[in-house]
Amino acid sequence: MNEVEERSASLHRGEQKVGGATSALSNLFNSIVPLLGLAVAVAAIMLALVALTRNDMEAYPVPLLAAICVVLELQFVDTYRQHSRWDFGLLIVSALAFLLLLALRAMPEYLTGLQLNAVIHRSIFSSIFLLVAALPTLVFSTYYLLDATPAAEDISKYPLILLPVLLIVALYFILLWKMATQGLQAINWSVFITPFKDVSFPVKYYILGDWPAWKTEQIQSIGMGNHILGTGLLILLTSVISMPIGVGTGIFLSEYGEGRLANVIRFITSSLRAISMLIVALAAFSLANAFNNTPLEGMFRGVNFSGWLWYSSTGGSYVSASLALSIVIIPVIVRVTEEGCRSLPQDLREGSLALGVSEETTLRRIVFPWALPNILTGWLLGCAEAAGSVAVLLFVAGRGMYGVGLDKQVTSLAYLIFDIYYGEPTFKGYMQFYQFQAGVLLLIITLLLGILAILSKDWLGKKFRGG
Amino acid sequence: MLNPTKNWTLVRRILLVIACIPLLMFLMVVANLLWNSRLALSFGLPVLFSDKISTALSAKWIPGQFGLLPAIVGTIQVVILSLLFSLPFSLVLALAASEYSLGWLSRPIELLMSIFNGIPDILYALMSVFVVTAFIRPKFAAIDLDDSLIRTLPGLPPYSSTMLPLNQSTLLGAIFLALLIIPFMAPLILDSIRNVPQSQREASISLGATRWFTLQRIILPGAMPGIIGAISLGVLKAAGDVIICAWTIGFIKDNGLPNPLWDFFERNAPLTATGTGLVGGLFGATPVMGPGFSAANFAALLLLVFAFAVLGLAGLMRRWLNRRYKA
Numbered sequence: 096m097n098e099v100e101e102r103s104a105s106l107h108r109g110e111q112k113v114g115g116a117t118s119a120l121s122n123l124f125n126s127i128v129p130l131l132g133l134a135v136a137v138a139a140i141m142l143a144l145v146a147l148t149r150n151d152m153e154a155y156p157v158p159l160l161a162a163i164c165v166v167l168e169l170q171f172v173d174t175y176r177q178h179s180r181w182d183f184g185l186l187i188v189s190a191l192a193f194l195l196l197l198a199l200r201a202m203p204e205y206l207t208g209l210q211l212n213a214v215i216h217r218s219i220f221s222s223i224f225l226l227v228a229a230l231p232t233l234v235f236s237t238y239y240l241l242d243a244t245p246a247a248e249d250i251s252k253y254p255l256i257l258l259p260v261l262l263i264v265a266l267y268f269i270l271l272w273k274m275a276t277q278g279l280q281a282i283n284w285s286v287f288i289t290p291f292k293d294v295s296f297p298v299k300y301y302i303l304g305d306w307p308a309w310k311t312e313q314i315q316s317i318g319m320g321n322h323i324l325g326t327g328l329l330i331l332l333t334s335v336i337s338m339p340i341g342v343g344t345g346i347f348l349s350e351y352g353e354g355r356l357a358n359v360i361r362f363i364t365s366s367l368r369a370i371s372m373l374i375v376a377l378a379a380f381s382l383a384n385a386f387n388n389t390p391l392e393g394m395f396r397g398v399n400f401s402g403w404l405w406y407s408s409t410g411g412s413y414v415s416a417s418l419a420l421s422i423v424i425i426p427v428i429v430r431v432t433e434e435g436c437r438s439l440p441q442d443l444r445e446g447s448l449a450l451g452v453s454e455e456t457t458l459r460r461i462v463f464p465w466a467l468p469n470i471l472t473g474w475l476l477g478c479a480e481a482a483g484s485v486a487v488l489l490f491v492a493g494r495g496m497y498g499v500g501l502d503k504q505v506t507s508l509a510y511l512i513f514d515i516y517y518g519e520p521t522f523k524g525y526m527q528f529y530q531f532q533a534g535v536l537l538l539i540i541t542l543l544l545g546i547l548a549i550l551s552k553d554w555l556g557k558k559f560r561g562g
Numbered sequence: 563m564l565n566p567t568k569n570w571t572l573v574r575r576i577l578l579v580i581a582c583i584p585l586l587m588f589l590m591v592v593a594n595l596l597w598n599s600r601l602a603l604s605f606g607l608p609v610l611f612s613d614k615i616s617t618a619l620s621a622k623w624i625p626g627q628f629g630l631l632p633a634i635v636g637t638i639q640v641v642i643l644s645l646l647f648s649l650p651f652s653l654v655l656a657l658a659a660s661e662y663s664l665g666w667l668s669r670p671i672e673l674l675m676s677i678f679n680g681i682p683d684i685l686y687a688l689m690s691v692f693v694v695t696a697f698i699r700p701k702f703a704a705i706d707l708d709d710s711l712i713r714t715l716p717g718l719p720p721y722s723s724t725m726l727p728l729n730q731s732t733l734l735g736a737i738f739l740a741l742l743i744i745p746f747m748a749p750l751i752l753d754s755i756r757n758v759p760q761s762q763r764e765a766s767i768s769l770g771a772t773r774w775f776t777l778q779r780i781i782l783p784g785a786m787p788g789i790i791g792a793i794s795l796g797v798l799k800a801a802g803d804v805i806i807c808a809w810t811i812g813f814i815k816d817n818g819l820p821n822p823l824w825d826f827f828e829r830n831a832p833l834t835a836t837g838t839g840l841v842g843g844l845f846g847a848t849p850v851m852g853p854g855f856s857a858a859n860f861a862a863l864l865l866l867v868f869a870f871a872v873l874g875l876a877g878l879m880r881r882w883l884n885r886r887y888k889a
Contacts, residue, residue, distance in 0.1 A: 148696045213702040213731075213827035249773040256662040259654045260671070263744065267678055270689040270741075343580030351574055360581050363588045366873060369795060370591075371802030371865040373834045377858065378591045380841070381598065422591065425584050455573040476680070483682020486804035490841055509684045516687075516809060534688045538681065545680030549673060 128173040132166045132236030139163060139229035140258070143222040153204070156221035160196040163228045164189050170239060178243055185235060192228040199224055230255060271538070278535030286529050287536070289318025293525070294496050317525050319511055319533055321495030326482050326507040326540070328413055328499055329420070333481040334474060337421035337428060341477075342470055344425070345432025350462065352433075367426040372486035379419030380490040383411025397504035399497050408504040411491030416505040420487050424477040431476070435469025436462055468555035475548035479541045485509045494522070508537050595863045601856035602628060610860060613818045615836070628840070628857035630864065632815045635823065636732065636830035637801055637868075640811065643736035643826055644800045648744045649793065655744070656751035661777055672752070678745035686738045687809035693737060694729050702827060703728055732826040735811040739800045747796040754788020755781060783887060787880040794876030798869050804834045813839030837861035 139159045146152045167189035174182045199221055206215040234251045241247030297309035348361055386395045387407075397412035398405045439462060447457040485507075493504035494514065515523055515530045602610060605628065612629035659671040758781050766776040782789075812829040814836050820828045831839070837858035 148700070150700045210821055211825055211827055216701050219701045245770075245772050252774050253662060253664075256654055256658050257664075259651055260658045260667075263651045263655065264674060267674075267741070270692055273692045274685070274689050340580055340583045343577055344584055347574075347577035347581040351577065356578075357581075360585050364584050366869065367584065367588055369798040369802070369869050369873060371798075371834055371862060371869065372804045373802070373837045373858075374591060374595065374862045374866060376804065376838070377598065377841070377862050378594055381594045422587050425587070429584065454571050458573060479680050480682070483680075483684060485682070485684045486838075489804065489838060509682060512684050512688055513805060513809070530688070534685055538685055541680050541682055541685075542677065545677050548680075549676060 125173075125177055126240055128166070128169050129236045129240035132163075132170055132232055133240065135159065135162045135166050136229045136233040136236060139225045140233070143225035143229065144262075146218045146222045146225070150216055150218055153218060153221070156218075156225055157196055157199055159225060160192050160199065160228055163232050164192045164196065167192065167232060167235070170235060174239060174243075177239075182235075184231075188228065188231045188235070192232075195224040195228055230258075274531060274538065275535055278531035278533075281528075282532060283529065286318045286532065287323060288320045289316050290321040290496070290498075291318055291494055291526070292316045292496050293494075293522070315525075317529075319508065319526075319529065321499050322506050322508045322511045322533070323536070324499045325413070325495050325505065326509070326537075329417060329505065329507050330478045330481050332413055332417035332501075333420045333424055334478060336417055337424045337477060338474060340421070341425045341428025341473065342432050345429045345470075346436055346458065346462065346466070348429065349433045349436035350458065364426045364429045367422065368430070372423075372484075375419055375422050375487050376489050378422065379411060379416055379487050382419055383415040383491050394502050397491075397493070398502055399493075399504060408493060408497075410493050410504050412502050413499075413505045414501055416488055416491055417481075419491075420481050420484060423484065423487065424480055427477050427480065428470070428473040431469045431473030432466055435466030438469075439465040468551055471555065472548045472552040475544050475551065479544035479548070482507070482540050482544070483509050483537065485513050489513070508533055508540075512537070592866065595859050595866065599856055599859035599863050601853055602860040605853075610857070615814060615816050628853065628860075630833065630836065630857070630861055632819050633831060633833045633836035633861065634864070635819055636811070636815065636836075637832035637834075639820075639824065639826055639830055640732050640736050640739060640807065640832050641797055641800050643732065644739035644743065645793070645797060647736060647740035648747060648796065651740075652744045652747040652751055652792075652796075653789070655748040656755055657777070659748075659752050660755045661773070661781060672749065675745040675748045675752075679749070683742055683803055683805045686742050687806045690734055690738050690806075690810045691729070694734065698731065698734055699728060702731075702733070730810055730812045730829050732811055732828060732830045735807055735832075736826065738806045738810055739803060742803065742806060743796040743799050746799055747792045750792035750795065751785070751789050754785040754792065757788065758784035786887070787883045790876050790879050790883065794872050797872055801832070801868065802834060802865060804838055807832050807835040808838055811835055833861045833865055837865075 139162075142152065142155055142159060146156065167185045171182060171185040171189070174180065174185065199217070202217050202220060204217050206217065206220075207213075233254045237251035237254065238247050241250060293313075293315050295311040295313050298312045299310040301308055301310070344360065344364065348357060348364075351357065352361065383396050386392050392407055393405075393412075395412055395415045397408040397410055397415075399408040443461055443465075444457060447461050448454070452460075488505055488507060488510045491504075492506050492510045492514075494511075495504070495506035497503055499506075511526070511533050512530055515526045515533075518526075610628055611631055611634075612627075613631040614627045614629045615632060616627040655671060655675065659668045659675075663671075762780050762784065763776060766780045767773070771779070808831075812831050812835065815829055815831045820830050840854040840858040840861070842854065
């Protein structure tokens with residue numbers, strides 16, 4: 096009887112089918128314990144995450160830790176049954192889970208001590224303990240579910256990598272979502288165009304006896320119109336100041352960047368990115384006050400209107416704030432421009448020079464267009480940074496009550512949010528309701544600029560450089 | 563490199579002049595700090611490094627006390643804590659985008675990180691209220707216990723009405739500094755992981771090593787110099803941030819060093835926030851160029867020295883690791 100006939104005969108008797116069914120059954124039987132472990136571990140991780148924000152889940156961690164303990168011991172026996180080896184890692188994790196269980200049982204609901212300034216709830220420890228016990232269980236169960244091959248060892252590590260990623264990205268999204276809903280739940284559109292004013296202005300002049308007199312009136316309007324305009328002016332002015340310097344420095348460092356001076360400049364621009372914002376804030380304050388008692392005082396300190404005369408404000412103007420902000424933004428543009436110029440193939444430069452084109456024209460027609468997508472990206476990133484920077488304005492900014500202009504006191508949307516939190520109580524009372532609304536607007540501006548930066552780097556890069 | 567020779571064309575000279583402007587700006591910033599902190603330096607270093615600091619906002623204001631020691635302790639605390647929170651996550655994000663990417667996960671993670679990196683620190687500070695209500699209050703502030711019950715708990719410091727300052731603590735500050743520096747550090751770590759030569763990876767896999775083993779023994783040691791660089795920049799970003807610290811920790815800690823020294827449930831304001839508080843200009847008040855301003859400049863000078871120390875140390879470590887890795 097040849098092979099084909101034999102197979103068809105066995106198929107006819109139904110042996111193959113029955114055999115397949117038994118092997119599937121035995122597969123299922125073999126994977127019962129790992130599946131159980133997987134289920135317990137997933138439940139423990141979910142409970143740990145829920146218990147991070149709730150105090151009323153205290154009944155569940157101890158049974159789950161006990162279940163992890165039992166499942167790991169079962170897995171220990173099952174491993175010997177299937178693979179004929181003792182995996183003592185399972186026993187160690189099981190013992191660890193048992194110890195954690197005991198510690199959790201012994202713990203009072205509220206922990207104090209060590210003169211710590213807090214009353215700590217037990218659930219924070221139960222979450223941590225559950226995670227510590229459940230993550231190895233997850234890894235072991237996946238490993239033995241996939242028949243303990245080397246490939247299974249790789250796949251079983253995926254939860255360790257992907258779970259934290261999922262968690263942290265979810266945390267960002269939850270926070271942003273909560274801020275967006277908080278800001279948009281009672282949005283008031285007229286606030287966006289009304290400037291904030293809480294100031295007494297003269298409304299009527301008249302002569303009282305021999306002297307001029309005036310009747311003042313407290314003018315109040317609640318809004319963030321000038322803050323939004325101020326953000327725009329700040330972005331504009333900062334880019335006007337920092338773009339030429341940043342792009343020029345970037346091209347210099349890339350095209351002529353050899354020698355000691357260039358290395359010093361490179362080091363300084365890269366370390367300017369790492370210095371504290373407090374340093375820049377103090378620089379802004381000093382810059383605003385550097386021209387006191389000179390004709391430039393108004394331009395650098397900003398002017399306010401007191402009802403009958405313009406006088407220097409206590410802070411600084413848009414000019415001084417933008418000059419200080421460009422300390423932060425120039426390094427960003429320099430880095431991005433240098434990157435862009437360096438990615439230009441050397442052949443193109445040499446080809447251009449060999450054809451008799453001057454250095455200047457080569458820079459203008461070959462190097463600069465090549466780096467243009469990067470420069471645009473750097474510009475957009477710098478704009479986003481200028482829009483979101485508060486620390487630089489901390490000592491110079493005001494509330495934009497006297498308008499927006501080069502020599503007016505600086506203000507911005509980002510500063511408004513901080514001002515609402517730490518400002519004087521009356522201002523807080525007026526504007527507190529719109530704090531999250533301003534936050535959402537700032538978020539939209541910065542996200543828009545950030546997404547445009549990504550797009551310009553990807554799409555324009557492809558278009559300009561031919562893919 | 564357009565022209566490596568020393569041929570000083572006009573455009574080269576113009577570019578050199580432009581390139582000197584950032585250098586000049588840096589020198590002016592440093593000179594400004596030194597000049598403004600001369601008054602603080604005249605108090606003497608024992609005054610500046612004591613733990614006695616008084617703030618114009620507190621009830622008992624004793625002029626002439628500008629001890630920055632609590633602020634230094636606060637900076638160290640908040641930096642270590644935020645690094646503890648952020649390093650595992652940024653490492654894992656970088657690994658998920660490169661080694662364990664499942665093919666399609668790499669690009670979304672990169673995009674998300676660059677978008678989150680663009681969110682300004684003021685918005686992270688604004689979001690802190692949600693973490694306070696959802697996490698800090700139920701877990702650390704005993705919010706659903708009444709005062710008499712809290713008073714009976716053993717081991718607490720002398721009772722105060724707000725045991726944990728409900729909306730401000732170093733822990734909260736560290737959480738949000740971590741959220742600030744995770745998207746900053748992850749792309750840097752990702753770059754350094756991608757720069758490990760592909761041939762080493764392939765050699766390890768072809769010798770029968772698993773991917774996990776390759777990660778442990780080949781990729782992480784190879785990427786370690788880059789990871790050190792990323793950590794140093796992240797530390798400087800966390801130590802230099804003003805807004806999140808001022809919002810979630812507070813301005814000046816005027817009751818001495820924290821007790822115990824690592825108590826991160828207190829408001830241990832770091833150097834940046836302390837400097838900000840010393841200048842004043844908050845609560846609608848006018849910034850004053852007095853001794854407080856000078857002490858703030860000295861705090862900024864300390865931060866500058868710290869920044870260069872960290873950068874230098876990271877550079878040394880990177881060089882050492884590179885040499886060891888190549889040998």
